Amino acid sequence: MIFDVLTLFPGMFLGPFDESIINRAKDKRLIDISLHNIRDWAADRHQTADDAPYGGGAGMVMKAEPLAACICAVKAMRPNSTVILTSPQGRRLTHRVASELSEKEGLIIVCGRYEGIDERIRTLYGEDDISLGDFVLSGGEIAAMAIVDAVTRLIPGVLGSSESAETDSFCDGLLEYPHYTRPPEFGGLAVPETLLSGNHELIRKWRRKESLRKTRAVRPDLLNGIELTREDRRMLAEIELEDASAD
Secondary structure, three states: OEEEEEEOOHHHHOOHHHOHHHHHHHHOOOOEEEEEEHHHHOOOOOOOOEEOOOOOOOOOEEOHHHHHHHHHHHHHHOOOOEEEEEEEEEEEOOHHHHHHHHOOOEEEEEOOEOOOEOHHHHHHHOOEEEEOOOOOOOEOHHHHHHHHHHHHOOOOOOOOOHHHHHOOOOOOOOOOOOOOOOOOEEOOEEOOHHHHOOOHHHHHHHHHHHHHHHHHHHOHHHHHHOOOOHHHHHHHHHHHHHHHHHO
């Protein structure tokens, strides 16, 4: 997978892209990341990349000319890559969306700044819009980092175990079950006995039930979007009884 990130602040990516899973994926040549400074395509000596909005109003707008030139230059190198705009009006970045993007040959991620980009860039070059959620960031750089990280995790060979990605929260529509490691007791709290039993079927059932319990408590809306098995429905009924008796 090839990631091309178009930004006014390439220095913001030097830490996140040089550590942990992303850095290991680069070392394995499973991904390639190139940063492109949009100002390098500005025509004037001041490398101007923004201007006041037509119609007046606060803030500045990213200019069309340098951004278009940058997109075209990168697209010429990666004709099969998809141009993604980071924008609050885009579709929400979910596991399903990340999985869809991981099937692409490459992603050209445009980081918006200021009040946004000239709308003509979206019309002429944008192939997808991605948002992290209903909140405002100073720019699209953090969104771009999240896209790269979420997509990279899904590329075969990146994680040490294929089960790591398959059991992450949201992969099956539910939040992930609680995790424990040594020591067996900490702060007066013990690891659930089931996890120490060595019985894989009991452990599987415990994890599924706790996943359902956490989802029901924190994100009950997710339960409406998945197909529950007979076992799931039985477990949810048990959880409801347990919660009622605890009140």
